[in-house]
Amino acid sequence: MQKATAIIAAGGAGLRMGTTTPKQFSELLGVPLLIHTIRAFRQVPAIGAIIVVAPAEYRELTSALLSQYQLDDHCTVVSGGKLRQDSVRIGLAQVAGDCPLVAVHDGARPLITPKDIQRCRDAAAIHGAAIMAVPVKDTLKAVGADTAIRHTVERESLWQAQTPQVVRTDLLKEAFAKAEQDDFIGTDEASILEHGGWPVMVVEGSETNLKITRPDDLPMAEAILMQKQPSPQMRIGHGFDAHRLVAGRPLVLGGMKIPHELGLLGHSDADVLTHALCDAILGAIGAGDIGRHFPDSDPQYKGISSIKLLAQVIGLAAAKQFRLANADITVVAERPKLASHFPAMQKILAEACQVEPNAINLKASTTEKMGYTGREEGISAHAVVLMANQPH
Ligand code: MG
Numbered sequence: 001m002q003k004a005t006a007i008i009a010a011g012g013a014g015l016r017m018g019t020t021t022p023k024q025f026s027e028l029l030g031v032p033l034l035i036h037t038i039r040a041f042r043q044v045p046a047i048g049a050i051i052v053v054a055p056a057e058y059r060e061l062t063s064a065l066l067s068q069y070q071l072d073d074h075c076t077v078v079s080g081g082k083l084r085q086d087s088v089r090i091g092l093a094q095v096a097g098d099c100p101l102v103a104v105h106d107g108a109r110p111l112i113t114p115k116d117i118q119r120c121r122d123a124a125a126i127h128g129a130a131i132m133a134v135p136v137k138d139t140l141k142a143v144g145a146d147t148a149i150r151h152t153v154e155r156e157s158l159w160q161a162q163t164p165q166v167v168r169t170d171l172l173k174e175a176f177a178k179a180e181q182d183d184f185i186g187t188d189e190a191s192i193l194e195h196g197g198w199p200v201m202v203v204e205g206s207e208t209n210l211k212i213t214r215p216d217d218l219p220m221a222e223a224i225l226m227q228k229q230p231s232p233q234m235r236i237g238h239g240f241d242a243h244r245l246v247a248g249r250p251l252v253l254g255g256m257k258i259p260h261e262l263g264l265l266g267h268s269d270a271d272v273l274t275h276a277l278c279d280a281i282l283g284a285i286g287a288g289d290i291g292r293h294f295p296d297s298d299p300q301y302k303g304i305s306s307i308k309l310l311a312q313v314i315g316l317a318a319a320k321q322f323r324l325a326n327a328d329i330t331v332v333a334e335r336p337k338l339a340s341h342f343p344a345m346q347k348i349l350a351e352a353c354q355v356e357p358n359a360i361n362l363k364a365s366t367t368e369k370m371g372y373t374g375r376e377e378g379i380s381a382h383a384v385v386l387m388a389n390q391p392h
Contacts (some may be wrong), residue, residue: 002100003048004166005119006041007091010054010062010107011080012096022058023212024107025065028221034062036110036225037071042071043114045286046121047103051094053080053087072155085185085192089176095169101125102172104189105164108212111224116205117164123203124166131165131190132205134388159202165189202223233389234325237284241275253331253338253343253379254362255307255352260336264379267296272304273331273362277349277382278306278313281324284387303325310352315370317387324353325386330363333379338364 024034031169034052043048054062058078078094078382080087088104095102101124105112116132125128140148140153167175167189178196179186186192188199208224210217245251249263252271264270278290287293293316301309317323327349331338338366342362350357367374 002046002125004046004100004101004103004124004168005169006047006050006105006164007088008034008037008039008041008105008107009080009084009087009091009096009163010052011084011087015336021061022055023349024054025058025061026212028110028218029225032065033110034107034257035106036072037107038066038068038071038075039111040110040112040114040119041105042074044117044121046118048074048099048366049096050075051091052077052107054078055080058188058330062093065125083185085179085216088189089180092169092173092176099169101166102169103164103166105161106211109163109209110212110223111208111210112164113206113209116203116209120164120203120205123201124168126221127199127201128171128226129167129190129193129198129200130167130203131188132162132209133159134162134205134207134209135159150173161188161190161202162205162211164189164201164353167193167200181254186269215223224349234282234284235322235389236370237280237385237386237387238274239277239279239281239283239383239385240380241272242378243270243272243275243291244378245376248313251336252306253341255305255348256345258336258338258341259339268294268301268304268309269306273329273345273381273383274306274310276383277327277329278310279312280327280383280385281313281317281387284385285320285322287316287320295319307348307352310349314353320389322387322389324355325388326357326359326361327353327383327385328361328363329381330365330384331379331381332367332373334366334369334374334376338362 003322018183025032054077059079060079065078066075082089120130120132136155136158140155142150142153145149175193176197179192183194193200243264243266245262246265251260251263252269253273258311346357346360349360372378
């Protein structure tokens, strides 16, 4: 198969975004726009080398970003020019002489699909030049400076040009040379070809191939991207804990002090419910147990609120890109009655876990006076959680 070299035009300053760095560094679901764009091209077998044209002052940052996302092996970063046309010309000069096709794409169109890149490339291989475009849907108005409509524009033959724009390499080089000779400035590669009289075909693309130019575009792009993402990976975890009941200690459960003549004995506040929950979360993310992270022997955890430990456990999970989907917790205690405290506990636990309170279910059980809990020697707790993985 004839491979195409991709030129990713990421030279824009992105002034309309109101950000201090160019828009290609703005993040979509935690990943820079440019990275989404390059990943789409990397998934197309017909795309060989990728040349990223970045603003000169961001060339190093762009290179660092590509290596951070392990995309540097097939990508070259070059410094762009003042206009898009200058940047693409600089990119074009880097294309290997024997490469038959060039696919130029806006760095700020991160939602392009590998399938559409392939379709556009296939059309260019047949016709010499093809661009992604969508027919205009809305009624178009020509409007004067006074905001009054002058007339309605006939839209029958109107298409909105997008990228990629794929062209035979020799053709594009020839067209750029002619544009330079004539001092012609075009806003895309097709207009440069049109200027020289070369035919260019359109390939009907998708409205979702957004060009991110304004801050408003980011949430819309994120919503589109979310829909395309596979459902999250779920991990289950189980936790169990028991503590002894003694006199002279407060009874702390689910982050709340519960009025009772006995309290739980332990190095921390001995919040058995919260400990079971922490262990379930650690279990789900494959991170061992609470003793490993917060050892009894460490004085910094003496008397510490277990809710603080829970928040740290949630932080560990977040670092592994896991969030709590839901938790189901059972406390086994003969006394005191706990049900009336559950709504307040639910709120405290939900806040520490950064979830809605209804994601935390609390239940109480007795062992009908049997065993250590039945004899009120101690209280135990069981927790089961589901953790959802949301990769960036
Ligand atoms: Mg414990």
